[in-house]
Amino acid sequence: MKLTVVGGGSTYTPELIDGFARLRDTLPIEELVLVDPAAERLELVGGLARRIFARQGHPGRIVTTADLDAGVDGADAVLLQLRIGGQAAREQDETWPLECGCVGQETTGAGGLAKALRTVPVVLDIAERVRRANPRAWIIDFTNPVGIVTRALLQAGHRAVGLCNVAIGFQRKFAGLLGVAPAEVHLAHVGLNHLTWETGVRLGGPEGENVLPKLLAEHGESIADDLHLPRPLLDRLGVVPSYYLRYYYAHDEVVRELRTKPSRAAEVAAMERELLAMYGDPALDEKPALLAKRGGAYYSEAAVDLAAALLGGGGSPYQVVNAFNKGTLPFLPDDAVIEVQAAVGPAGPAPLPVPEPDPLFAGLIANVTAYEDLALEAALRGGRDRVFRALLAHPLIGQHAYADALTDQLIAHNREHLAWA
Known part of the structure; x- marks a missing residue:
């Protein structure tokens, strides 16, 4: 089995490598290719990756390359973990929306749209090259905004599944509180990527x-403490929202907080510098504890589980993924991409039936789906008016003056990544 990671020079990658090593019986990788144009980072990450495999006795071969076509050639699965523009672009996504009093965040609101516009064309180009190399290869997308990126891939006919670590994080959290094995916990997880609710824990x-x-x-x-939301709100909702719902349920409070502290991008950039220095130590042969603060908890386990199921080698029968709606939520189009439990196998994911959500949640899901439609149109076709329409539709913006100002800011800060600008 050959698996390729595009964006393999990410500081996330040792988390992924550790999971591949520990769970090699579930996903027996013979060749793992890390693809990244950043040669210096890739050398550091690749070196640590090989040492982790060696320490844990994994027999697989690890290859590093900047050549995307060579990296995906013959791959059975390709995992995408890209950040177009790097942490510098993320820093902008998290700051300029605050000037209008809107949340600055890399996956939702104006910052999330900026990331989608930078990312979708690049991902589609990669996917076409994967399809030429192996039409049967599966693409697993961990690149944010996952819902929009996955929809772009699926609409273009690619064999793609979107993945996020929010659900597996809840599964592990609840399992610990209940004193049971994580495999015993089945989430009734419903919504869109980064807009989900746990409506049941079975x-x-x-x-x-x-x-x-x-x-x-x-x-x-x-x-509630983990979510930074008040306990009474959870009691009144009767469900557990993902922590991204705080951007909606406590928007103004979050904006005040973001204006008074360093951006998450600045924190991560500093952490990455420290991690890369660690990765260069030839004595280091395990993922460092600091990596847990970088984010992406349990990402490797979710990725292994999904890849194993798609490639027919095992994996959990039910997994939370991003896939076409296909009537699962009747108030959304069939080609909307939702995040729910699905039965996953070599034919791909088949979403499980879910009770129709409470109107309190369904209304927001429908609103953000409409925004994602417009965001994808802007990413595919470009144009100031399309960007404006997407921003105006977003429930965290919704006022024409804000949408106008944010459109100008988005284009100004991302011009180098927008072919049409």
Whole structure:
């Protein structure tokens, strides 16, 4: 089995490598290719990757290259973890929206749209090259904004599945609180990428006992603290929202916070410098503890599980993924990309039936889906008016003066990445 990671020079990559090494019986990789144009970073990450494999006795071969076509040639699966523009672009995504009093964040609002516009054309070019190299290869997208990027891939006919670590993080958290193995916890997870709610937590499978009321009653404070939301809100909702819902449920509070502290991008950039220095130590042969603060917890386990299921070698029968709606949520178009539990196998993901969400959640899902439609149109076709329409549709913006000002800011800060600008 050959697996390729595009963006393999990311500081995230040792987390992925550690999972590949630990879970080699689930996903028996013979050749792992790390592709990245940043030669210096790739050399550091690749060196540590080889040492991790050697320490854990993994027999697979690790190859590093800047040549995308060579890297994807013959790959059975290609995992995408790109950041077009790097942390510098992320820094901008998180700051200029604040000038209008709107949240600055890399996956939602104006910053999230900027990232989508930079990313979608690049990902589609990569996917076409993957298709030429091996039409049967699966593309696993971990690149944000996952929902929009995955929809772009699927609409272009690629064999693609979107992946996020929010669900597996909740699964692990709830399993720990309940004192059971993570595999025993089945989430009733519904929504869009970075806009999801856990409407049930079932033990043993989709038909198991729903212990969400018990979790909220006994551990509501701990769950609320993790989300930075008040416990009474969770009790009134009767569900557990993802932490990204804080940008909607406490928008103005979040904006005030963001205006008074360094951006997350600045924190991550400093962390990356420290991590890369560690990766250069030839004595280091395991992922450093600092990597846990970088984000992406359990990312490797989710990726291994998904790749194994898609390639027919095992993996969990049910996994939370981003896939076409196909009637799962009847108030959305079939070609909307939703994030739900799905049965996953070599034919791809098949979303499981879910009860229609409460109108409180369904309304926001429908609104953000409309924004994502317009965001993808702007990413594919360009143009100031298309950017404006997407921003005006976003529930975190929604005022024409803000949308106008943010459109100008977005184009000014991203001109080098926008072929049409």
